[in-house]
Amino acid sequence: MINKQRLERVIANMKECGLSQILVSDDPSIYYLTGRFINPFERAVALLIKDNGEVHAFMNNLFCFEPMEGMKMHYYKDGDNVYAMIAAELAPGSVGFDKNWASKHTISVLQERKDLVPVIGSDPVDMAKSIKDEQEKELLRAAGRINDLAVEFGIRHISPAVTEKVLADNIEDFFEAHGGVQDIQFQLVCYGPNAAEPHHVPDETSGLKEGDAVLFDLWAPITGYWCDMTRTVFYKKVSDEHRRVYEIVRAAQQAGINFVKPGVRMCDVDATVRKVIADAGYGDKFITRTGHGVGMTVHEAPEASPSCQLIAKPGMVFSIEPGIYLSGDVGVRIEDLVMVTEDGCEVLTKYPKELQVVGN
Numbered sequence: 001m002i003n004k005q006r007l008e009r010v011i012a013n014m015k016e017c018g019l020s021q022i023l024v025s026d027d028p029s030i031y032y033l034t035g036r037f038i039n040p041f042e043r044a045v046a047l048l049i050k051d052n053g054e055v056h057a058f059m060n061n062l063f064c065f066e067p068m069e070g071m072k073m074h075y076y077k078d079g080d081n082v083y084a085m086i087a088a089e090l091a092p093g094s095v096g097f098d099k100n101w102a103s104k105h106t107i108s109v110l111q112e113r114k115d116l117v118p119v120i121g122s123d124p125v126d127m128a129k130s131i132k133d134e135q136e137k138e139l140l141r142a143a144g145r146i147n148d149l150a151v152e153f154g155i156r157h158i159s160p161a162v163t164e165k166v167l168a169d170n171i172e173d174f175f176e177a178h179g180g181v182q183d184i185q186f187q188l189v190c191y192g193p194n195a196a197e198p199h200h201v202p203d204e205t206s207g208l209k210e211g212d213a214v215l216f217d218l219w220a221p222i223t224g225y226w227c228d229m230t231r232t233v234f235y236k237k238v239s240d241e242h243r244r245v246y247e248i249v250r251a252a253q254q255a256g257i258n259f260v261k262p263g264v265r266m267c268d269v270d271a272t273v274r275k276v277i278a279d280a281g282y283g284d285k286f287i288t289r290t291g292h293g294v295g296m297t298v299h300e301a302p303e304a305s306p307s308c309q310l311i312a313k314p315g316m317v318f319s320i321e322p323g324i325y326l327s328g329d330v331g332v333r334i335e336d337l338v339m340v341t342e343d344g345c346e347v348l349t350k351y352p353k354e355l356q357v358v359g360n
Helices: 002-017 026-032 082-088 103-112 123-130 134-156 164-177 192-196 241-259 266-279
Strands: 021-024 046-050 056-060 070-074 093-097 116-120 188-191 213-222 226-233 291-293 300-304 317-320 323-326 330-333 336-340 344-348
Touching: 002 026, 002 046, 002 291, 021 123, 026 046, 026 123, 056 082, 056 344, 070 082, 082 103, 093 103, 093 213, 103 116, 116 241, 116 330, 123 241, 123 300, 134 164, 134 226, 164 188, 188 192, 188 226, 192 213, 213 330, 226 241, 226 330, 226 336, 241 291, 241 317, 241 323, 241 330, 241 336, 266 317, 300 317, 300 323
Parallel strands: 021 093, 056 070, 093 116
Antiparallel strands: 021 046, 046 056, 188 213, 213 226, 291 300, 291 317, 317 336, 323 330, 336 344
């Protein structure tokens, strides 16, 4: 049976967005509504949701997607024109297309009808997914506990004899041994100046030296829900400047955590964090947004950025991850996931944040 509570939230969001029909094709969004995961590869799969509660599912026979209460099923086989099947169920006017659906699918539907107006239609599902229910909260808490263990594992295995790439691969193996499932994903392990690149790809050539920062940004899906945490430590010793940078980032992150509660704007979460770093003289060295939503995907609504006007609501989960990046020298980032509660927030990732000098 389709998840009626989630469907009702999506339909309410559709009406708020002025959308009467949307095509949902993103794998996690289909799973969110049906509890069934499908990877269609190059084939077209979609749920058509109408604001009157009508739901149509378009599925290739290869996927063995059994009929489900609450949906009208439309099956096709390779060689059939599924786009004509979809177009036949659409009303004239605006159609909300999933932002991630390949253009070949969107264009093919539009070519079947001249009276359709394409618009981006992901917001109703994205906003429903941003408010986690009790089951989702427990899954995210459990993923956070694995993340804590993974960070502890990574820090414990820091050594000049181990390259960034080898350590990242070992952490990946640790995640997989604890229920993580990865797909063309890598863990971020950054030595020294490489930590100043927010998304540095671990390599085999960068050596670890005394005084280097070691930045771990570790993330994985556990039982379908992502964890994501960053910690920065120092090897053997830490300079006065690097210590100061670290404490500024830690203070900025804590200010953001303290600010989060229902009713605040996400852009104001970002501004609160950013002000601490700017007041310390490093404003131009904080070159990323403050955070992003996390759930069935690692980057989803809401984001904590200067442009995001969304209001924090209980059940939202997002990262707070300020950083200072001094090119060629050091990068410090500290990241935790927070869940908005009725009167503040719950921090889901709990590995300590006091400055650590390791390897002595």
